Amino acid sequence: MGYTAPNGRSRFAFSSRHRLQAPNHQRLMALRGVWQLQKLVVSYCDWGGSSRGIRAFMEAHLPTFKEKNPQLEVVTELIRGQHPHLKGLYKNHNDRVVCVKNMTPEEILLHATRLRNALGRKVIKLRTRHVTKHPSVQGTWTTALKF
Secondary structure, eight states, X not given: OOOBOTTSOBTXXXXXXXXXXXXXXXXXXXXXXXXXXXXXXXXXXXXXXGGHHHHHHHHHTHHHHHHHOTTSEEEEEEOTTSOOEEEEEETTSOEEEEEOTTOOHHHHHHHHHHHHHSOOOOOOOOSSSSOOSSOOSSOXXXXXXXX
């Protein structure tokens, strides 16, 4: 005998996979409603084999990516003799570069979407596991306590 809600569903109606995926509107990253990625530069070589995937990406996925992101300026750049990369330029004057050599068009689309969703902040290494603005005033615990 399990609990049944008034709508006829049990409390275990949803599987765990529904909780793992966030809704689409929560995965998009904008700060206060403003998209942070201003410009996406797609650099490739028209001859090299490592650029094969990005050339296919530019034919298949880039036009739809531009249509879905009208706030974003997308520029293609021909650089001969270099490995392909994506470069994201953000509003806070930071940039991120992702090398996409020998990747499939779907993987490149995933990296372009991640650049679009990122806030553009620099990655800071955490020094401790717990970060707080108000550290403990009690001090660290020790066994050598004298009264």
